[in-house]
Amino acid sequence: MEYVTHLQKEDPSVATTSVHGLSYTYPVQYYDFHIYYYAHNKKSLEESDALRAKLLADFPEDSANGSILVKKLPTDKIIGPHPTQFWEADVRRPEVFIKVLSWFQLYHGNLSVLIHPQTGDDLEDHTNRALWLGEKVTLLTDVFPPSDGGIPEFGVKGGLRIKPEDFDAHKTVIN
Template sequence: MEYVTNLPKEDPSVATTSVHGLSFTYPVQYYDFHVYYYARNPKSNNESNQLRDKLLKDFPEEAANGSILVKKLPDDRVIGPHITQFWEADVRRPEVFIKVLSWFQLHHGNLSVLIHPQTGDDVEDHTNRAFWLGDKLPLILDSFPPESDGGIPEFGVRGGARIKPEDFDSHKTVL
C-alpha cells in the first residue's frame, strides 16, 4: 500500500495519543476503514477517488498530523482478504475515530466500507468484530497469516513489525 498521509517524523505521538486521555477497550488498539471500489468501473473508481479526496479535505489537520493514515493500492491489483480494490484509512485516536466513523456514515455513497478493530486476531477482527456501511462483501479468510502470529501491525509504519496487543501501548514508534 502507498501512504497518502504519514506520521510526522519529528513526533509520531501526535497521531497516536488521545488529547482527551481516551483509549479503546483492550485489546483494540486502532481501527481500519476499508473503502471498496471497482477499478475497472469508471463510475465506482471516480466515486472512490472523490470520497478519498473529500476525506482529506474535510479533515485537513488530522490528515496533516497523521491522525488519519490514508493508504491506497499502487495499482489495480486485488490483495487478500479483499475481493476487490480498496483504499484504507487507519485511526488510532478514539476522538478521531468517532468523527471519521460518523463522516463515513454520511458520505460513503454507493461504496461499501468495512470497519474493523486491530486486536491481533485478523479473522475475528475482519468478521465477527467488524461492521459494514453499504453492502457487505465476502472476504477470503485463508489469506491471513497463521493464527499463532497474533500481532497487530505497527501503526503508520510501512512494513512495520507486528506487536503483541499487550505491548502495543508501550511500543515507541520510530520512523
C-alpha cells in the same frame, strides 16, 4: 499499500496519543476502514477517488499530522482477503475514530466500507468483529495465516508486529 498521509517524523505521538485520555477496550488498539470500489468501472472509481479527496479536505489537520493515515493500492491488483480494489484509512486516536466513523456513515455513497479493529486476530477482526457501511462484501478469509497475536505497528510501512499488551508502551520511530 502506498501512504497518502504519514505520521509526523519529528513526533509520531501526535497521531497516536488521545488528547482526552481516551482508549479503546483491550485488546483493540486502532481501527482500519477499507473502502471498496471497482477499478474497471469508471463511475465506481471516480466515486472512490472523490470520497478519498473529500476525506482529506474535510479533515486537513488530522490528515496532515497522521491521525488519519490514508493508504491506497499502487495498482489495480486485488490483495489480501479483499475481493476487489480498496483504499484504506487507519485511525489510532478514539476521538478521531468517532469523527471518521460518523463521516463515513454520511458520505460513503454507493461504496461499501469495512471497519474493523486491530486486536491481533486478523480473521476475527475482519469477520465477527467487523462493522459494515453499505453492502457487505464477502471476504476471502482463507488467506489469513494462523494468528501470531501481533498487531501491525501503526503508520509504519512494513513495521513490526506488536503484541496488544505491548502496544501502548511501544515507541514508534520514523526513519
